Amino acid sequence: MLNCRQATQLCSEERDRPLSLRERVALRLHTLICDSCANFRRQMDFLALAARRFREGRRPDGDDE
Amino acid sequence: MTSDSPADAKPPSLDWNDPAILALRRDMLKFAHLQLRDEGAAEDAVQEALIAAMRHRDGFAGRSALKTWVFAILRNKIIDHLRKHAREIPASDLARRGDDEGPDIEQLFEQDGHWTTQDKPHTWADPESALSQKQFWAVFDACVNHLPANTARVFMMREFLDLGTEEICQELAITSANCWVMLHRARTALRRCLENNWFGGAPKPC
Structure with missing residues (x-):
């Protein structure tokens, strides 16, 4: 069984490499019972989305106060 | 030196004082500065990206397309810079x-x-x-x-x-x-x- 520290490492790594089946199952089980890590995982999605907006120059313009 | 292709002779038509271009430049600088942490290098990367964008300006359709496209060019300029300097970081x-x-x-x-x-x-x-x-x-x-x-x-x-x-x-x-x-x-x-x-x-x- 994963602890939260290990689960968050996998939440991060799944953005950088394909997880193994065993890792995917373990992470899924953990986030089903742990709200904090489920939040963490969603927030990793959000960070990636924000980074993509930035990378594409799609931040709100500076002159639309 | 530049090539002698006639296409290069087309005068650049981007207006550098256009507020939209100024805003774009400011956003680009923010992006570059965050990553290069060096004002001179960030200015250079932005300048090079804008010049490259201007040279190939037929490649974009509208302002939002321009922005995305210029950022893609900037991204490559930053990667070039980091590659050149990566070895300097022990x-x-x-x-x-x-x-x-x-x-x-x-x-x-x-x-x-x-x-x-x-x-x-x-x-x-x-x-x-x-x-x-x-x-x-x-x-x-x-x-x-x-x-x-x-x-x-x-x-x-x-x-x-x-x-x-x-x-x-x-x-x-x-x-x-x-x-x-x-x-x-x-x-x-x-x-x-x-x-x-x-x-x-x-x-x-x-």
Whole structure:
């Protein structure tokens, strides 16, 4: 069984490499019972989305106060 | 020197004083400066990207397309710069823990690996709406700036420049495992910073 520290490492790594089946199952089980890590995982999605907006120059313009 | 193709003779028509171009330039500088942490290098990268964009200006359709496209060019200029200078960063510096690394990730967790009460990630209310708010991005920039330099460098190569971890490892001469640990550290710190400084208002206890 994963602890939260290990689960968050996998939440991060799944953005950088394909997880193994065993890792995917373990992470899924953990986030089903742990709200904090489920939040963490969603927030990793959000960070990636924000980074993509930035990378594409799609931040709100500076002159639309 | 430039080629002698007649296409090059076309006079550039971008108006550098157009407020939209000035705003674009400012956004580009922010993007470049965050990653290069050197004003001169950031100015150079932005200038080169704008010139390249102007030279091939038939390739875009409208203003939003221009922006995305110019940022793609800028991204490549930054990658070029980082490649040229990657060797100047001693690998031992990158791999080193502690020192400038700020609060260690271990401090967020109890001995048994569970979240400490004060560091549990809370639910963020409607995070996507934050992306259209300028103040949010100011907080985002500040949070990225607060990352330890080496952690920030790896994070930005991965997320802003969209490089794969393999390539990052090669450029910086670190192992994949090390790279994943640094990315975890960066994302965790960034998440925490955003929660404390932007999403913290959410009154819901976990």
